[in-house]
Amino acid sequence: MDRGMSKRRPPQEPAPAPRRGGGARPVSELVPDVGRAAFRRFGFVQSSVVSRWGEIVGERYAGVSAPESIKFPHGERANGTLSLVVRGAHATMMQHIAPEIVERVNRFFGYAAVAKVVIRQGDVPAPRAKPAPPSLKAVPVELGASLRTIADPELKAVLEALAIGVAGTRGVPIIGKTDE
Numbered sequence: 320m321d322r323g324m325s326k327r328r329p330p331q332e333p334a335p336a337p338r339r340g341g342g343a344r345p346v347s348e349l350v351p352d353v354g355r356a357a358f359r360r361f362g363f364v365q366s367s368v369v370s371r372w373g374e375i376v377g378e379r380y381a382g383v384s385a386p387e388s389i390k391f392p393h394g395e396r397a398n399g400t401l402s403l404v405v406r407g408a409h410a411t412m413m414q415h416i417a418p419e420i421v422e423r424v425n426r427f428f429g430y431a432a433v434a435k436v437v438i439r440q441g442d443v444p445a446p447r448a449k450p451a452p453p454s455l456k457a458v459p460v461e462l463g464a465s466l467r468t469i470a471d472p473e474l475k476a477v478l479e480a481l482a483i484g485v486a487g488t489r490g491v492p493i494i495g496k497t498d499e
Contacts, residue, residue: 395432
């Protein structure tokens, strides 16, 4: 056998790279982790608390304060700390009514969500007054003038629908079918 002419092996294909991270994962599996980290970092305040702050504490206090965050003890959803931003010299007044604020926020949640209030002085944007949307349809004359004096547009719409439904029925309402 000739030493200069050694047998050459055919080139081998490179081994496939190991897959990292497993298979594809749905985004729905990843989003809760991302949201959980952001909420833990910034202290999540339910949007309804922010949007209804004026109803919770009253317009007088809502004009000088705004909820910033609610932080709960690890693994709990009760006995949290409500952080408020309060305008200038109003912080002293807000400290005096802190127990009342805790009571009102807990009444809003329906359980003892907040145990204490932390106040930070800062600039609070003036609350925007939402203009009532104009009624799109006139109140029918047969329903009378009593619905025209209702200021809340949602309540007015519900009562109008109820009145129209009642006006469209005849006789005693039939609750169940009776076979006699």
